[in-house]
Amino acid sequence: MLGVFVCQCGTNIAATVSTDRVVQAAKSMLGVVHAESIQYTCSDPGQRAIIDAIQQKGLTRVVMAGCSPRMHETTFRRAIGRAGMNPFMLEMVNIREQCSWIHSDIDEATEKAIDLVRKGVARVRRQKPLQAGSSPVTRRALVIGGGVAGIQAALDIADAGIPVTLVEKSSTIGGNMARLDKTFPSLDCSSCILTPRMVEVKQHENIKLMVNSEVEKVRGYIGNFEIDIRKKASCVIEENCTGCLICQEKCPSKAPDDFNVCAGESKAISIPFSQAVPLVASLRKEYCRLFIKGKCSVCQKVCPAGAIDYEQEDIVVTEKFGAVVVATGFGLYDWKQSYPTYGMGMYPDVINALKYERLLSASGPTGGRIERPSDGKEPRDIVFISCIGSRDESVGRPQCCSIGCMYMAKQAILTKEHIPDSQSYIFYIDVRAAGKGYDEFTRRAQTDFGAIYIRGRVGKIYPRGGKLVVMGTDTLAGDQVEIEADLVVLATGLTPAEGAGQLARRLNISTDGQGFMAEGHPKLKPVETNTGGVFLAGACQGPKDIPASVAQAGAAAAKVIGLLSQEELETSPMVAEVNQLKCAGCFKCRDVCPYGAVEAQDARDGQVAHVIASLCQGCGLCNVACPPGVISLKGYTDNQLIAEVVEVLR
Amino acid sequence: MPKTEVKIIGFLCNWCSYAGADMAGTARMKQPASLRVVRLPCTGRVNPLLVLKAFREGADGVLVSGCHPGDCHYNEGNYYARRRMEVLERMLPALGIDPARFHYTWVSASEGAKWADVVNEFTRRVKQVI
Numbered sequence: 001m002l003g004v005f006v007c008q009c010g011t012n013i014a015a016t017v018s019t020d021r022v023v024q025a026a027k028s029m030l031g032v033v034h035a036e037s038i039q040y041t042c043s044d045p046g047q048r049a050i051i052d053a054i055q056q057k058g059l060t061r062v063v064m065a066g067c068s069p070r071m072h073e074t075t076f077r078r079a080i081g082r083a084g085m086n087p088f089m090l091e092m093v094n095i096r097e098q099c100s101w102i103h104s105d106i107d108e109a110t111e112k113a114i115d116l117v118r119k120g121v122a123r124v125r126r127q128k129p130l131q132a133g134s135s136p137v138t139r140r141a142l143v144i145g146g147g148v149a150g151i152q153a154a155l156d157i158a159d160a161g162i163p164v165t166l167v168e169k170s171s172t173i174g175g176n177m178a179r180l181d182k183t184f185p186s187l188d189c190s191s192c193i194l195t196p197r198m199v200e201v202k203q204h205e206n207i208k209l210m211v212n213s214e215v216e217k218v219r220g221y222i223g224n225f226e227i228d229i230r231k232k233a234s235c236v237i238e239e240n241c242t243g244c245l246i247c248q249e250k251c252p253s254k255a256p257d258d259f260n261v262c263a264g265e266s267k268a269i270s271i272p273f274s275q276a277v278p279l280v281a282s283l284r285k286e287y288c289r290l291f292i293k294g295k296c297s298v299c300q301k302v303c304p305a306g307a308i309d310y311e312q313e314d315i316v317v318t319e320k321f322g323a324v325v326v327a328t329g330f331g332l333y334d335w336k337q338s339y340p341t342y343g344m345g346m347y348p349d350v351i352n353a354l355k356y357e358r359l360l361s362a363s364g365p366t367g368g369r370i371e372r373p374s375d376g377k378e379p380r381d382i383v384f385i386s387c388i389g390s391r392d393e394s395v396g397r398p399q400c401c402s403i404g405c406m407y408m409a410k411q412a413i414l415t416k417e418h419i420p421d422s423q424s425y426i427f428y429i430d431v432r433a434a435g436k437g438y439d440e441f442t443r444r445a446q447t448d449f450g451a452i453y454i455r456g457r458v459g460k461i462y463p464r465g466g467k468l469v470v471m472g473t474d475t476l477a478g479d480q481v482e483i484e485a486d487l488v489v490l491a492t493g494l495t496p497a498e499g500a501g502q503l504a505r506r507l508n509i510s511t512d513g514q515g516f517m518a519e520g521h522p523k524l525k526p527v528e529t530n531t532g533g534v535f536l537a538g539a540c541q542g543p544k545d546i547p548a549s550v551a552q553a554g555a556a557a558a559k560v561i562g563l564l565s566q567e568e569l570e571t572s573p574m575v576a577e578v579n580q581l582k583c584a585g586c587f588k589c590r591d592v593c594p595y596g597a598v599e600a601q602d603a604r605d606g607q608v609a610h611v612i613a614s615l616c617q618g619c620g621l622c623n624v625a626c627p628p629g630v631i632s633l634k635g636y637t638d639n640q641l642i643a644e645v646v647e648v649l650r
Numbered sequence: 651m652p653k654t655e656v657k658i659i660g661f662l663c664n665w666c667s668y669a670g671a672d673m674a675g676t677a678r679m680k681q682p683a684s685l686r687v688v689r690l691p692c693t694g695r696v697n698p699l700l701v702l703k704a705f706r707e708g709a710d711g712v713l714v715s716g717c718h719p720g721d722c723h724y725n726e727g728n729y730y731a732r733r734r735m736e737v738l739e740r741m742l743p744a745l746g747i748d749p750a751r752f753h754y755t756w757v758s759a760s761e762g763a764k765w766a767d768v769v770n771e772f773t774r775r776v777k778q779v780i
Contacts, residue, residue: 068668068672068675069689070664070668070669071672094672094687094689096675097671097674097675098671098675099675099683101675101676102674102675102678102679102680102681102766103681104680105683108655108683109683111683112683112686115686116686119686119688505720505721508721508722508723508725510666510717510758510759510760511760513760518759518760530665530669531723574691592694592730594724594725617724618691619691619692619694619695619723619724619727620690620691620692620694620695620727621692621694621695621727621730623695623697624694624695624696624697624730624734625730633695636690636691636695641688641690641697642700642703645659645688645700645704645707645709646703646707648657648686648688649657649659649686649704649707649708649709
């Protein structure tokens with residue numbers, strides 16, 4: 001007793017596929033006792049109509065021709081479940097995303113839709129009722145990345161009483177936000193709003209903070225992840241270190257100051273900044289004299305707390321988690337190779353905006369005095385150039401960095417505050433200031449702080465007499481512009497953080513063309529990923545500003561809390577099953593199973609395979625590997641697939 | 651005389667290529683109406699015999715597409731698929747099937763445009779040899 005429901009999806013389907021013809025064709029298919037077309041099957045009246053038909057005609061199998069199963073399979077499983085049917089006796093036939101939306105010829109599209117429905121009918125006729133299983137949930141969350149998004153997510157989850165482990169690969173949390181001087185559009189002091197949150201993380205009884213740590217291996221699935229975290233050796237015993245900084249003062253080995261974007265210099269053993277959390281030194285072996293030349297040990301001698309341990313080794317801890325939030329943030333586009341006319345990094349006074357931010361910051365290497373990197377002089381004329389490595393097809397980076405327009409305005413304002421007789425010039429393509437209070441802010445930069453906005457790109461920068469000549473176009477005036485600048489600040493595009501791609505692979509989540517992590521659905525699943533139990537927060541998913549990152553982190557936390565407040569999770573019943581009467585016990589299935597879900601069981605003559613349903617993830621590898629074909633994946637059996645192929649080609 | 655419309659069976663994994671095909675649809679990327687997609691959890695579920703079955707039932711072409719190697723939702727399913735499909739492709743001439751009618755590829759969930767290209771290009775290729 002099979003029913004076929006053809007969704008018109010308004011005109012989304014009906015404009016290209018004749019749903020009436022599909023219904024007519026369906027009525028003559030084997031086993032079909034009911035077929036109808038409904039304007040919106042997913043709507044309340046639509047679902048009502050399906051339930052009524054099931055109950056009146058006594059349907060036992062349903063084909064839903066409409067949108068992608070990735071969209072509404074769950075919706076319709078629930079609907080037919082409400083009608084008293086087994087929810088798995090449903091087949092979704094995709095005649096929208098993979099038919100009506102990609103074709104224009106009505107006859108062709110309709111013929112294809114009929115083929116697809118015939119395929120669905122053949123498949124569901126061979127479907128057996130299935131019962132969803134359940135698995136227990138580990139009530140602990142992992143947050144990867146300790147920037148503002150990771151901090152927010154960790155705090156929100158921990159506040160709900162759920163234990164959280166926050167993993168950060170550098171030696172302190174805070175991320176990129178900790179490097180900012182002020183934030184737009186309120187000009188809040190970045191440290192003043194962030195550092196209390198960082199301290200809260202450290203003190204929270206439900207948060208375990210792991211710095212210098214990275215996720216190395218991920219096993220398991222939603223509710224039951226088992227994750228290896230590598231804590232890299234920092235040569236400092238975290239519990240002993242008091243953050244007194246004597247080691248950093250006495251250390252003779254110079255090292256680049258990553259936190260200050262190399263605006264200053266640091267030491268091999270250091271604490272990146274004075275508000276670091278945890279306030280613990282760590283040693284970078286690649287710069288340390290002891291590890292390079294074999295002689296030094298100054299830090300060990302001067303440390304009053306006995307916290308230095310050169311023998312320290314990496315530790316790998318394995319922990320169980322029910323959910324994961326990825327908040328790895330962003331990196332900056334390296335402009336040097338792609339913009340050769342800007343000097344390829346040879347002019348020290350052409351810097352990126354993050355480095356400029358450090359020069360503006362009172363906690364920066366210059367104590368908040370703006371100094372040109374070349375000669376330490378205070379600049380007068382400062383040129384900002386937008387969209388370097390963003391909105392630029394010529395370097396293969398079409399997307400908007402979404403924050404450049406705003407932080408350029410902010411930096412122009414701060415520059416004026418620092419140096420009242422300075423003049424900022426901003427080369428822009430468009431001023432994109434769509435947030436709350438944003439447009440007003442960019443206008444203030446012009447009206448109250450005298451920033452001069454020039455619409456156009458800069459073609460060339462070259463040095464002349466201790467200054468940098470910036471040659472550009474004013475596309476509004478149709479003129480060439482030449483500005484003698486003391487300092488040039490580039491608003492570079494955002495990239496995923498270093499290593500984000502590898503992490504995405506470990507977590508089995510996909511990335512987009514630029515390497516940002518892909519959300520489950522651009523509209524309806526903005527924090528979910530295609531891997532159950534893994535959520536996204538902040539700029540790892542795409543360029544975004546602080547308010548958006550914090551909001552997304554809160555949303556991800558809410559999803560985690562919702563997930564982990566369940567005691568058990570429903571598991572898919574589409575797992576493999578062995579016909580033990582016919583199993584020869586070759587265990588090829590066990591060899592290919594990625595989850596160790598196949599075990600040997602004693603039978604009358606020798607051993608046969610048995611699937612541990614709670615471990616099986618339903619990939620079907622065993623189904624293909626089995627020589628006599630006696631292990632089969634429920635819901636995707638050989639019979640079903642062959643029937644689909646035969647019927648669709650009929 | 652070349653046929654104007656051909657029938658191609660596509661075996662797509664649910665997590666990457668099926669989602670990529672959905673994405674191409676959501677972006678309204680026009681494609682020839684040649685393809686009929688069979689959704690599977692993983693390309694590792696594609697038995698080479700199933701591909702041959704499709705040819706025997708009259709498919710003009712068969713397309714297998716999954717997650718990029720290294721990105722499999724089930725960690726290693728597409729590695730098995732890659733080996734199986736590679737061997738199958740080489741066996742096709744011996745079975746009297748033009749290997750140009752068979753194609754296996756990798757399209758991720760975010761590669762809608764690539765998916766549309768794959769369908770367009772493979773349809774064109776199948777039409778040439780049929």
